Amino acid sequence: MSKIVVLTGSPRKNGNSNRMAEAFCEEARKLGHEVARIDTTAVKIGGCRACDACYKNGQPCVFEKEYTPIAEAIEASDGIVLAFPLYWYAIPAQMKSVIDHWYSFCMAGKDFAGKKAALITCCAEEEIEVLDGAKFAFEMTMKLMHAEIVGEVLVPGVGGVGDIDQTDGIRRARELAARF
Numbered sequence: 001m002s003k004i005v006v007l008t009g010s011p012r013k014n015g016n017s018n019r020m021a022e023a024f025c026e027e028a029r030k031l032g033h034e035v036a037r038i039d040t041t042a043v044k045i046g047g048c049r050a051c052d053a054c055y056k057n058g059q060p061c062v063f064e065k066e067y068t069p070i071a072e073a074i075e076a077s078d079g080i081v082l083a084f085p086l087y088w089y090a091i092p093a094q095m096k097s098v099i100d101h102w103y104s105f106c107m108a109g110k111d112f113a114g115k116k117a118a119l120i121t122c123c124a125e126e127e128i129e130v131l132d133g134a135k136f137a138f139e140m141t142m143k144l145m146h147a148e149i150v151g152e153v154l155v156p157g158v159g160g161v162g163d164i165d166q167t168d169g170i171r172r173a174r175e176l177a178a179r180f
């Protein structure tokens with residue numbers, strides 16, 4: 001059994017990326033994994049200030065208390081899944097703010113070695129290359145942090161809530177759970 005942290009990044013509760021995240025979580029729990037789902041759009045957190053004071057007061061970010069339980073969940077996990085919609089060819093701001101705080105892991109000499117990682121993302125435009133920016137950021141980040149990427153579910157062509165049902169996204173997100 002693995003501990004998996006699923007970070008979601010859409011304010012649309014029933015939106016496309018959250019539906020795929022839910023399918024992943026359901027299947028992962030069925031397979032016996034312990035899943036913690038964290039909605040980054042509900043986390044009040046600003047950007048990294050690059051103050052280099054990480055952990056100086058005992059918490060990973062000296063300014064952002066709300067980041068502490070997220071950092072602890074990630075540290076204790078065996079796997080990390082990022083599930084978000086594409087915003088302006090990139091990772092949406094609230095999820096990016098959480099990721100920016102991973103800088104504190106680097107400052108403390110911590111990485112994701114031994115952890116698995118996967119990406120679930122979607123966008124309205126039809127061409128798969130539209131997702132390249134987010135995919136690149138995910139892959140380089142996980143490479144730098146020494147995580148093992150076990151899968152990516154990239155779904156273009158879904159704009160409205162419910163559009164994901166016209167694709168194989170939910171099935172692929174569910175199947176991703178078997179890779180953890």
Ligand SMILES: Cc1cc2nc3c(=O)[nH]c(=O)nc-3n(C[C@H](O)[C@H](O)[C@H](O)COP(=O)(O)O)c2cc1C
Binds near residue numbers: 014090
């Ligand atoms: C602020 C914002 C920026 C977006 N930027 C893009 C974009 O650059 N390319 C694209 O194809 N879709 C873009 N979209 C559309 C969403 O990626 C798309 O509707 C997606 O299915 C939303 O996923 P969700 O239902 O999980 O929120 C954007 C949507 C919003 C609200």
